[in-house]
Amino acid sequence: MSDLEQFRQDTRAWLEENCPLSMREPIRGFEDMYNGGRNPEIDHPDQVIWCERMAERGWTVPHWPREYGGGGLSSEEVKVLQQEMKRIGARRALDSFGISMLGPALLEFGNEEQKKEHLPKICRGEIRWCQGYSEPNAGSDLASLATKAEDKGDHYVINGQKVWTSYADKADWIFCLVRTDNSGTKHEGISFVLFDMDQPGVTVKPIRLISGSSPFCETFFDNAIADKRNLVGEEGNGWSIAKYLLTHEREMISGFGSAPPKTVGQMAVETMGADTSGRLSNSVLRQTIAQYQLDTMAFGATMARVGDEAKAGQGLGPASSIFKYYGTELNKRRNELNLAVLGEPALGWEGEAYSDGRVSRDWLRSKGNSIEGGTSEVQLNIVAKRVLGLPDA
Template identity: 55%
Template sequence: MTEKFRLQIREWLDENCPPSMRTPMPADETPTGGKKARYKNPDTKQWMETCAAKGYTAPIWPTEYGGAGMSAEQHQIFRQEMARINARPPLAGMGLAMIGPALLEFGTDEQKAEHLPKISSGEIWWCQGYSEPNSGSDLASLQTRAVPDGDEYTINGQKIWTSGADSADWIFCLVRTDTEAPKHSGITFILFSMDQPGVTVKPILLISGMSPFCETFFEDARALRSNVVGKVNEGWTVAKRLLQYERTSIGSGGGQSQRPVVDFAKDYIGLVNGRLADAPLRDEIVAHAMDDRAFALTVRRTTEESRSTQAPSFVSSMFKFYGTEQNKIRFELMMSAMGTQMLGWEGGGFDDMELTQTRAWLRTKANSIEGGTSEVQLNIIAKRVLGLPD
């Protein structure tokens, strides 16, 4: 049965995945979807739409919300077959990885019917309004205020590091709805459109010349009360779960689903008697590949163990911590193999793949900060997984 499924997926991918979607993905070709998306490579849009039509942008979501309704086992096979041909993800972003799963768990039927199909089809791009200038690791101290007004809320305050806010259509946002309650108790999780007069975004220019995130200002922004997810003042519960989805996604996204480091190394160092020419590097690459494999199996086992709930837990902090460290090591190893060819920024002497790898290497440094820093994950593991005292 599973072999038949594998064959079906393999044949479908062979027929439908364009050749340019089987190469490492430059950051500026990330398939975010959304109404403001610009597609540098037209294949990106075509690949997204072809997959969306089959439910392959959201393989495990129910078909009624645009998913393919795959079981965990089928999803594993799907991922393996995608990795086999180095297929790029057809759609990426916070809609699929974060707010979608949170809505599946906490959303009302109306919220699911309204938002999920627009996520899986790539119609709407979401951003995350969590961090504020004085509330990062201590997120529950957030101050952005929401005040009820008829069937809406009026929102005032500021968020920061809002990834993609200048291109996003909607935001999932944490707002304070009770200023008297203890800090974790007065927070509400709410959704609203970014395309309204009360929302202003200011991209933060990085040293790389890119602006992947923004300062986001709310001045009397409006949100419908019906777009509160979970209960008013109990948004912390939804917020924490969403972080678990985010951390699982950041931590378990790499490794087995990426081109093996040894393939890069073979291209740049070459083989002697069928083995990688550089013996010490060979040992390091093998050790890393074994750790990757063990990690992937651990993620899989944990997913299977939590199959009844279909939701992550505090263990996601272990995935986030370990997976992001593994990803950083992965890129350091590629750097060792590719040498100065992985230090190009622009101009001649470097091909597109090499220039992509340089940027991807730098981007890995943020993996252990975004979604909660490594130190914060270690605190959570100590308290919530190991049960150590505060």
């Protein structure tokens, strides 16, 4: 038996033994995700047990090195673990910005002391992190941020305001972009610092949405203190870390870009969960997605066929007359599915966590596709008359 096969058997046995039955239910929404922290929101006591058991093996973040609390697994082993978890419908034990955002940045830019200090607590779900990026006057133009960090020898004193800080009211620590120097261009003089939110200089005010929920906050710093040991990378080099993280974040969201690494169906399973057979938990949406993917595949084949026919000297066949109509209608369907699959985050209009409404703005923009350059109705008229030879009214 290969090592990998042995690993699969061991993993299967361990999961069977250790994954509480309640943690084998599909995730229904954000409230089912466990985010850890000093004052964790616990929806079910088994969430804590499951997280502790997984963290003990480093499997809350299986691909991170063991020395920092991860599982030290190879990519093949991570895949096996995911397959085996999927097999029994096991939920991820821990979801957090620490895992998805700060961790990768620390592994790339942090020093050894910072990795040893912060990564294991992320893996164990002890500390919950939030991201301090956007400011009232620095949204899409993030680099014009003004929150000021003053050098006081062994620490910084921070003054200013962040906005659209996701879950700042629930987070313990913040990774924050601050301005340490005003003399150069706006991209220079930005630094990436970490500090505890539980101090007198930090005030958090949740922003109430029309839906009534408050995933975002305004975060105020009034002489907040950040220890210099928690400056990540060089002073003034924070922008390159921010860019690295933004790419990371966009990759996470971009399941919904033009060339997604994952299909809509796979994204839907990640956000909405699957049953034990691996089927998306909502069967109605599942059919809509499957039909969309099927049509996308067939449309792709048609574009390839028309291209090959043209190359073979057969000219542009009648199939090319459907491209505009079918392509734009497909794009609209895709954008509606983004909304259906992502739910609330897809309806976001502004704010870092929403990538300033990239999904919702793309969705609205797509409505124009079947209007500009000839409406779908005109395209159908053309096919009916020029290709099918049906007469004018």
